[in-house]
Amino acid sequence: MPVEQRLDAIAQLIAQGRPDKAAQLASEARANFPLAVEPARLHGVALFSMGRLDEAVVALREASALEPRSVETLCNLGSVLLARNDVHAALTVMQSARLIAPGHAAVLNGLGNALRAAGDARAARDTYEAAARAAPEFLGAWLNLAAAELALGQPAQCERIARMVLKQTPNAQAYLLLAQSLAAQHLLDEAADACREGERVSPGNPDLPYQLGQIADELKQPGLAAEAHARALQIDPNLSGALAQLVFIRRQLCDWRDLDRLSGRLREAVAAGASDVAPFGFLAEPATAAEQRVCAMQFAAAVGRRIDPLAARPQFRHAQRAPDAPLRIGFASNGFGNHPTGLLTVAFFEALSARGVDLQLFATAASDGSPVQQRLQAAAGAWHVLVDLPAAGMAERIAASELDILVDLRVWGGGNISEALALRPAPIQVNWLAYPGTSGADWIDYVIADHQVLPARLCQYFSEQVAWLPRCFQPSDPGRAVGQPPVRTECGLPASGAVYVCFNNSYKLDARSLERMFAILRGVPDAVLWLLAGPERSDANLRAQAAASGVDPDRLVFMAKLPHADYLARYRHADLFLDTATYNAHTTASDAIWAGCPVLTSAGETFASRVASSLNHHLGMTELNVADDAAFVEFALRVGRERSVRDALHARLAVLRGQGSLFDMDGFAADFMALLQAMAHRHRTGQAAAPID
Structure with a gap:
């Protein structure tokens, strides 16, 4: 077979997504034509496509030695070096290519990528612009320019370029950049529409539904967000960022369908090195402190990598000050x-x-x-x-x-x-x-x-x-006044009976916490559980959980979010705050204590699960920090059944609140x-x- 036909066959295999076969043919062609540059170059490209970066660098350097002025080879080599995180070498290669072909659009685009990776944001933007001007039909250069403008805090410029590209051809990356630029300008509804249109023209791209999920979350539309992240996961089951968001939103909605399996997958993804799992949401998972650290470190490392390319990292010099200088x-x-x-x-x-x-x-x-x-x-x-x-x-x-x-x-x-x-x-x-x-x-x-x-x-x-x-x-x-609330019936509470309260956000209401709350309600038949109203169908989902646990759903009473003073006054109707286990009440626990409502908790083995116990400890009411779920239920049952126990707890809290260090802000x-x-x-x-x- 003539060399030209072999080269065409190799290129077609690479384009068809069969780099393994292309690499085999290219290796054979190199053996037969050892002085020809194209077999070596295509061999490098095929190896690059297979992820064999070190071998690709060797092949492309050998190709460049055969024809040092081949800018195509240099562009390929620069791309592989960047993929290998060898930024300095990539920059050197692309600067060499620019000396050979100063106006070559692909060279300029590759140099822009190298400058971007080196942290020279403005030079990258200028170089992308030169590439786009040199070849206006080169959409990749325009899209790189749009991304650079967005990263430099110019979302309107990014929007303009994305819209220009979309006038020429539907393009998933352009829709994604358009959505991101609109979101950065707080035009969230328009950004969501851009994602939907992008999904329509590119249904196999997971980034568009993932971006829609992020935007829907900002729009306070968790149901839409969950659906979007679920679609992204269907396209790419390994998209752990979408998995993390889906799990956290399901927790907000108290939608536990298949949640244990999804939560297990999430913890497995973190253990496998996922770097796009948001650490805040992961705190609500039944994970250990060690797992939380792994999640946070991987996420932080990804942030560190992300800020280098387009941030033009400043080198701040901090003045040395005398040891006694004011802070x-x-x-x-x-x-x-x-x-x-x-x-x-x-x-x-x-x-x-x-x-x-x-x-x-x-x-x-x-x-x-x-x-x-x-x-x-x-x-x-x-x-x-x-x-x-x-x-x-x-x-x-x-x-x-x-x-x-x-x-x-x-x-x-x-x-x-x-x-x-x-x-x-x-x-x-x-x-x-x-x-x-x-x-x-x-x-x-x-x-x-x-x-x-x-x-x-x-x-x-x-x-x-x-x-x-x-x-x-x-x-x-400590300067907040706790006023008088409306009468119980106006708050949706029955006229009599114990009132247990948990005004935590809905994502903290995990299965373990709810099961012990429902056990308490089953043991105190005239009591109610007062909760903060959650998003969309979360309240209905909680009532369904109550029914499945043998508790009348009407015994769950929901309070809409209120101005702070009105919310604080509601605690006067509460007998005992039932804390959540995995992720405690934090500000809410402090509010309850200040308003005179004791907080029952059980300390776990993570920071998030120990906050309420710290408040009780420093208040001086350590009896409210019980050992386990059984003790939690037993204590709460006694409070609900015995008026004298409730009264004694509240009286003790009223005294200690004013005596200790908990609300001493000068100290x-x-x-x-x-x-x-x-x-x-x-x-x-x-x-x-x-x-x-």
């Missing part, structure tokens, strides 16, 4: 408003401000103008708005404040600041409060906890060094600053982060 402290959150984080921290921040602390607050969510936010702004020495900034922009704003310590209040709980913190805008970075687990991130130095919520035996499951407070790690606002501020001073002292004296007790 500049920053706190970052998307919850600085009428949000659980804001409600927990506002009095603490006011106490810090009264102590003269140079307090910098970095808000990553739009202002809500709430009274809580106004108090936070008044307490802050400086209020920084980071909304809609790209990671590098956020990091630059933080670095310009010249902080000693930055405390991330949300970590994987939302706020989109982790990529910025991965760029190290502050010399010391701390995980505290809203994310009850390890960050798994090498850019977070410390986690702030207490010995009850994070005992020494669990430190091995945290990537951070632990800084222990001598009190409960969770602050609160909390003093202890917290002592920890930060110790962190700063270690850093200023050249010592590495270490446990602080």
